[in-house]
Amino acid sequence: MKYDVTVIGSGPGGYVAAIRCAQLGMKVAIIEKYDTLGGTCLNVGCIPSKALLDSSEHYHNAAHTFKTHGIELDNLQVNLKQMIDRKAGVVTDNVNGIAFLMKKNKIDVHTGLGSFIDKNNIKVTDKDGKETKLETDKVIIATGSKPSSLPFIKIDKKRVITSTEALELKEIPKHLIVIGGGVIGMELGSVYARLGAEVSVVEYMDSLIPTMDSTMGRELKKSLKKLGFNFYLGHKVTEVKGTTKNVTVKAENKKGETVELNADYCLVSIGRKPYTEGLGLENIGITPDDRGRIEVDEHLKTKVDNVYAIGDVIKGAMLAHKAEEEGVFVAETMMGQKPHINYNLIPGVVYTWPEVAAVGYTEEQLKEKGVEYKTGSFPFKASGRARASMDTDGLVKVLADKNTDEILGVHMIGPRTADMIAEAVVAMEFRASAEDIARMSHAHPTYTEAFKEACLAATDNRALHI
Ligand SMILES: Cc1cc2nc3c(=O)[nH]c(=O)nc-3n(C[C@H](O)[C@H](O)[C@H](O)COP(=O)(O)OP(=O)(O)OC[C@H]3O[C@@H](n4cnc5c(N)ncnc54)[C@H](O)[C@@H]3O)c2cc1C
Numbered sequence: 001m002k003y004d005v006t007v008i009g010s011g012p013g014g015y016v017a018a019i020r021c022a023q024l025g026m027k028v029a030i031i032e033k034y035d036t037l038g039g040t041c042l043n044v045g046c047i048p049s050k051a052l053l054d055s056s057e058h059y060h061n062a063a064h065t066f067k068t069h070g071i072e073l074d075n076l077q078v079n080l081k082q083m084i085d086r087k088a089g090v091v092t093d094n095v096n097g098i099a100f101l102m103k104k105n106k107i108d109v110h111t112g113l114g115s116f117i118d119k120n121n122i123k124v125t126d127k128d129g130k131e132t133k134l135e136t137d138k139v140i141i142a143t144g145s146k147p148s149s150l151p152f153i154k155i156d157k158k159r160v161i162t163s164t165e166a167l168e169l170k171e172i173p174k175h176l177i178v179i180g181g182g183v184i185g186m187e188l189g190s191v192y193a194r195l196g197a198e199v200s201v202v203e204y205m206d207s208l209i210p211t212m213d214s215t216m217g218r219e220l221k222k223s224l225k226k227l228g229f230n231f232y233l234g235h236k237v238t239e240v241k242g243t244t245k246n247v248t249v250k251a252e253n254k255k256g257e258t259v260e261l262n263a264d265y266c267l268v269s270i271g272r273k274p275y276t277e278g279l280g281l282e283n284i285g286i287t288p289d290d291r292g293r294i295e296v297d298e299h300l301k302t303k304v305d306n307v308y309a310i311g312d313v314i315k316g317a318m319l320a321h322k323a324e325e326e327g328v329f330v331a332e333t334m335m336g337q338k339p340h341i342n343y344n345l346i347p348g349v350v351y352t353w354p355e356v357a358a359v360g361y362t363e364e365q366l367k368e369k370g371v372e373y374k375t376g377s378f379p380f381k382a383s384g385r386a387r388a389s390m391d392t393d394g395l396v397k398v399l400a401d402k403n404t405d406e407i408l409g410v411h412m413i414g415p416r417t418a419d420m421i422a423e424a425v426v427a428m429e430f431r432a433s434a435e436d437i438a439r440m441s442h443a444h445p446t447y448t449e450a451f452k453e454a455c456l457a458a459t460d461n462r463a464l465h466i
Pocket residue numbers: 008009010011012013014031032033034038039040041042044045046047049112113114115142143144145163184275276277278279310311312313318319320321322323351
């Protein structure tokens with residue numbers, strides 16, 4: 001079979017690239033080694049984790065806040081099997097949706113492992129070992145990533161687990177140790193803490209979600225402490241031992257003191273590594289860099305002229321929407337268009353409660369760059385909407401250029417900030433000043449007023465409600 005473009009990997013990078021290529025008139029094949037499309041994000045990432053976060057949040061609210069709202073319940077119970085089954089249903093609906101989109105756009109789906117024979121010929125090997133050869137003009141590598149670990153940790157997938165197994169547990173852990181204080185660990189730790197597990201986080205750095213503005217990590221820690229999390233920040237894990245029934249984790253602090261934690265499960269969530277196994281990169285002369293990433297130029301082209309790479313398998317934030325933007329970018333580039341991605345304006349979100357969401361520069365980055373900036377903050381405890389819903393933890397922090405008032409960074413922790421951050425992205429794409437936002441009407445009462453108030457605060461300290 002002969003194609004204009006063959007996409008290897010059907011995650012948010014790959015399937016979006018395939019759709020955009022088809023929209024632009026190319027004959028497209030997509031290869032996926034698993035039986036379902038959608039990649040990490042839809043099968044074992046964004047979607048199932050959000051499904052469990054939503055379910056566990058309902059339970060937690062029913063157990064802890066309904067009474068204050070005047071709603072009384074007897075015999076509240078968690079049915080974990082039903083919760084996991086509902087999550088599986090959400091995943092199925094989503095992956096079927098992608099299969100429908102492939103059909104609608106006349107994209108040929110080939111199930112099996114894709115590997116390069118040479119730069120214009122790809123071999124697809126299915127589960128039974130049957131091989132199909134595809135001839136192609138161009139190739140987009142979108143093979144994503146897998147959970148990474150430390151050399152001395154044996155992931156047995158039963159007691160010592162990754163995010164993939166954490167989405168499928170058959171029981172609520174009594175004590176869950178989470179190694180790594182990043183996004184995935186805090187989200188999945190929240191799921192089980194809300195369902196009643198004791199959760200202990202061991203993190204090497206001194207703060208949670210360390211790549212985000214430090215105010216966010218500090219505030220998130222306060223909220224998760226209220227949920228019952230224990231924190232061992234600034235602790236280096238030195239040993240993880242799993243048996244059939246439990247796990248022991250040893251970690252050392254900066255003074256050299258060792259703590260020993262015992263639990264029934266240990267989630268290793270220290271990051272993800274690009275995935276290129278079995279892809280046959282050697283057959284086209286590509287060697288991944290020291291972190292396993294495929295190197296690309298500013299057009300997301302590899303050193304092989306007709307081969308592009310996008311998403312988690314290349315440099316940059318490992319986020320679904322970053323992969324999607326790159327999919328569109330590559331398709332349009334192939335057609336001679338001049339698309340653009342502003343990587344500084346790709347938002348980052350943590351779906352804990354309160355949610356954390358951010359775009360643009362952190363305060364630490366502005367200091368390092370020597371930019372003169374001003375800040376404006378507004379706490380949700382001063383928001384009427386947040387008081388009505390009893391979601392008063394958190395704040396919105398706006399960083400603006402001291403001289404021009406242009407918004408340079410927005411950092412939010414609070415209710416529904418995952419959705420609210422879109423306004424900040426739009427503002428920054430249009431290079432709005434803090435005063436521009438401060439002078440726009442925001443519906444009352446909404447959480448979004450907190451962004452307006454933070455912009456007012458950044459504009460000569462003019463917040464109205466604090
Ligand atoms: C628990 C968890 C929660 C997450 N939550 C979020 C979130 O809320 N928001 C967000 O933006 N991001 C989230 N992410 C990250 C997000 O899932 C990834 O950034 C995103 O999936 C990357 O997309 P991708 O297309 O690059 O690769 P992937 O989604 O990893 O897809 C790659 C696909 O390629 C296939 N493949 C690999 N090699 C081959 C081959 N040789 N032949 C055929 N097929 C192959 C794989 O099977 C896979 O299906 C989460 C991740 C995890 C693990």
